[in-house]
Amino acid sequence: MKKEWPLWEVFVRSKNGLEHRHFGSLHAADAEMALENARDVYTRRNEGVSIWVVESKNITASNPEHNAELFEPAQDKVYRHPTFYDLPDEIKHM
Amino acid sequence: MSEAQIKSLEEEFEARIARDEKIEPKDWMPEKYRKTHIRQMSQHAHSEIVGMLPEGNWISRAPSLRRKVALLAKVQDEGGHGLYLYSATETLGITRDELFEQLHTGKAKYSSIFNYPALTWADIGAIGWLVDGAAIINQVALCGTSFGPYARAMVRICKEESFHQRQGYEITLKLAQGTLEQKAMAQDALNRFWWPSLMMFGPADADSPNTEQSMKWKLKRKTNDELRQQFIDQTVPQAELIGLTIPDPDLKWNEEKGCYDSGEIDWDEFWQVVKGHGPCNKERMKARVSAWENGEWVRDAALAHAEKQQEKKLNKAV
Secondary structure: OOOOOEEEEEEEEEOOOOOEEEEEEEEEOOOOHHHHHHHHHHHHOOOOOEEEEEEHHHHOOOOHHHHHHHHHHHHHHHHHOOOOOOOOOOOOOO | OOHHHHHHHHHHHHHHHHOOOEEOOOOOHHHHHHHHHHHHOOOHHHHHHOOOOOOHHOOHHOOHHHHHHHHHHHHHHHHHHHHHHHHHHHHOOOHHHHHHHHHHHOEEEOOOOHOOOOHHHHHHHHHHHHHOOOOOOOHHHOOOEEHHHHHHHHHHHHHHHHHHHHHHHHHHHHHHHHHHHHHHHHHHHHHHHHHHHHHHHOOOOHHHHOOOHHHOOOOOOOHHHHHHHHHHHHHHHHHHOOOOOOOOOOOOEEOOOOOOEEEOOOOHHHHHHHHHHHHOOHHHHHHHHHHEEEEHHHHHHHHHHHHHHHHHHHHHHH
């Protein structure tokens, strides 16, 4: 065997109106085969109406070790949420 | 990293699991957690793939079209389940080829149940009813495991597998309601598959040194003996309902405990099969290895074709 077939990430839209969601991954020689395999592996029970495949090596992921600097700054910004603002009781919907 | 740093990372890691947080592939994890997961998840994947062999043999011999489409779909599901689990395992930094290599050289194990032969059509019933029944009990317990990719694969697998058990029970039920010969065939399959199915839950708790660690990591939510008991309590009434007898003379309802007491498992047989001396160990591996080796030229050709197409596209662009 020369080398392994590359790894692909599979995203499936379960029905129109919903976004594509990550379903899993699989190996395939090329994009066309990745789509065919994704159909067989991830949509045997009408789970989808549309499939995206992306070669895994093309995905750039954030590093969990940097989670503090990436995500913690949002934690103390309560003023980004509607509940931060005081309204008179008479206002029922806003 | 200093030992003290590792220790503090480990403590934080254990605390996350205790809080029911999931661990994702890029998160820091103790080396032992990674290794244990690679071992258990790949063993699970291998079991799905090897499990296709005893049943696949019966697809062309199914007694009706209804049975044939069901069995075909079940075996296809098992292939799919193996693929979910292999790709989940690969997130831990091992390649698919390495995983296959471990299976083919005997370094990695798969469920011993598949080293028993499927001799008659009734065995296909017993496998669905008992073997998948036992597998589902194990797998439902794993849906809440701490490693995210494993838990997600388990959720999908459990959803798909309940039909496997039902179709097996339906096969057994029909045989049990059939001619005397058919009923005897169903009973014979139950006789041969009952004890190996109980062994699927692994060694008794007292002989399972990894249980404590696995419970901590939520790789096990219940012990082997607890799951085995659950299987017995669930299956005995199903056998009685269709007039079949569980082949255990010591089996009886324990009113006080609210569960069945059962006979001792033949652990010598269990270890013999685990060590490779079961009825079909050699045959299964031979089939698996030859499928892999005979498919090599196809895999290489597909890759060569893909590369050529890519080159053509590049040349056109220039």
